[in-house]
Amino acid sequence: MPIDDDVFGSWQPLLPHQGKLSDLLTWWSTLGDPSLTSLIELALRASPTPNSASATITKARALQRDGNIIAFPAASWERKLFGEPHTAEEIATPLTDESFDGENDCQVSLAAEVADHYIRYKSSVLLANIHMRDVVSRQKTVRALERAAASGLASPQDLVLARGRAAESSSALVEQRTLSRNLVRAMAQLAGGNEDGVRLILTRGKRRIPLPKDVAIIAIPAATLRQRPDIRALEKKLAAALSDSSHAEADIEPYLNLSGWVTFSTSALAGGAPLWSFGPALRTAPVEKGESRVAVVSTAPGFAALVALYKLTVLNAVAETEAALLRIDAICGRVITARAEERYLPGATSTGTDAANLPERETSSCAAEKVEFELIHNCRDAVRCWIAVYRTSGGGWDANLTLLSTLQPLM
Template identity: 30%
Template sequence: MNPSRILFPLLSLLLGACAVGPDYRRPELATPTQWQAPLPHAGKLDALSDWWAQFNDPALDALLRAAQADSPTLDKASAAIRSARANLRSAGASLQPSLSAAITQTQAGSKQGNGAMPVNTTASALDASWEIDLFGGTRRGIESARALNDAREADWHDARISLAAEVATNYVDYRACQLQLAAYQDALRSQRATAELTALAVKAGFSAAADGALAEASLASASASATAQAASCDVTRKALVALSGLDETRVGALLDSQPVRIPQPAARQIDSVPAQLLTQRPDLVSAERSLASASAQIGVADAARYPSLTLNGSISLSASNAASSVPWSFGPTLAIPLLNGGALSAKLESARAAYDSALASYKSAVRTAVKEVEQALVRLDGARRREDDARTSAAGYRAYFIASEANWRAGGTSLLNLETARRNAITAELNLISLEQTRVENWIALYKALGGGWNAEASSAASSTVSTPRN
């Protein structure tokens, strides 16, 4: 039989075949047309790239670079990308014919009295097979693998953004902690001077013993607060060591190289259209690509319920010291699933359920993204408006304490009034530092909520040209 009589009709059937299962379309989700929270700086469209450069803090920049260069989290995400790419190549190989070769050599004979020579046989064979993708199951598998590859690349970018935000937040925490420690230490020095003067007054009989006890108690309380704050700063420093991968000496040198201040971002403008999140946040891209993969898996499961056709062929050469032959074979194999106890239908239903679950996750991710931006804007606006009042309050309480201390030294007010004024002053100063810290961290939260300026198209093009996603 002429093999072309079988091959050509089958190829025609292949070219005309359609892939079963749904053709994926990204769902259109309802999003608000504008932010409902107050927008800083009029909310004009502006890129969020080079976000960290606006802080103009070399120590922060160095810590961010170190964290991005050596992070177990990014290494894990990078490994997931390599695995997804390998799966994609494996899926693509399923469309190609497979060819295998084998060589065998045997020696056979029998033990007889006449001393017959053994027969030496050498055989080589080529076996080929090609499964025709009649109903598109393999193509849907490739579609699914490609979407998952895109999702893993987006996950890596999301990990980078989260890592940068975590490093920056810890850095801001550390600087705020240092400022609060300085405030506690300043209060401690003032408290120590007060306690010394009170002790002299009690010894001279000018003050009651209760005043001495109050002064010593206030001094001990201030010392305990300063010690606790110092420990808190040390804990945050060690967090920066873990995140950056640098040794503690190097991290300490970086931190000490810059003045103790909370880094202040320059005025930034943001996009006021929530729909932009769909292309700007890598976690949403990952969720949408996972949804596309789940859709393609429906086609894979559906195609498994239909017949499969495989072209098989082989040719072999067998030679011995007795004879030689060249057998060959070619022909199709049609496999038809008949009875499987409903297993294939159950797999199809499972694939559809997995798609519904992925769709729900995608919808939830979009809603969460809009919520996070709205909340970041509200918190940022609230911190900004409260900060002016907090600064006025801190200045007023500080002035009142200075006046109260002068009055106490002159004998015009009690030690209890002085301690009350001191406590109000330190509380107001700590509150101001905390608000400055909160405002900057809300900027960082907004950066993360808006996807850090990540661009899906640019990142996709870049990732296709590098072998290691860290580059």
């Protein structure tokens, strides 16, 4: 976008969701799960400021650690936003109230945190259901072997092994249900502390894991990264330097932009679409004095360092986003494998509980459960990586401008 002499009068930052809470909620509603949207809205209203959002997320993540829940790392701009920089670049460019839109940026971070918890909770419930079926099946096996052993048709060793497997299955069920409870507690922390209210919302949700229509995303427009607060803050500084009236030696139209696509592979781009490139790009007009403002500004003290820091910040944002996109592509590959295994599962040829049928039934059941586990894990991880792209890009994107994997239908 062109920047006039009055940078504050002409330069406009790119805010996530146009800076509107209603647009953010509409964007998340595309996942088709009203319970998720309700939880996000509760969380945003409960923690409307950077300080309250930071405290809320910190407490929720502490509950995750106590419950042995693995959380995706925050994006670099989130760590800077909440005063937890990890790298030299993050420490060098702290975010202040003057350089970012605190309310909107906190809404993005908090919405992503709630969504990530919700996806893990949904998958945990589905996994617990599989564990429950396994417990019931193994208990039937134990009872059948007890009868067989009493009649001399099964060895005591087989009965001991069956009881051991049943105990392991019961333990796995307890562990999965504990994880679900811990996730509910963490979501309640994010949503204002009303655990009973959160549980009520969860009971109204859909049983499946909500899948975005563009879950198999493999490329986003590079310009999307401009909504990140760290990039926005540096854009503002660069725009101010380029538009400094003290350097007004010529008529110049400076531009700050990011063009092309952010993706993990050039093969993902059709028709020779360009990979990303970053600004500022400067377009100058001829002047009588033979000197333009760009020449003056580019030699001003600190300007080169500012441009270098801008480029470093963009490179970091691109790397974070590419990593999340690459994980999604890897998950798509695992889906192909799981779907292929599903087609070759042995049929349930026997449903009896006598000792002769047990080995065949157990083999068939274990194979089916393995594929179910894989599909749920892949579905969960794909959506979590999609949420990670949301984090690293600083907010939502226009789904009509993204590129999807050819495996999208399988997802």
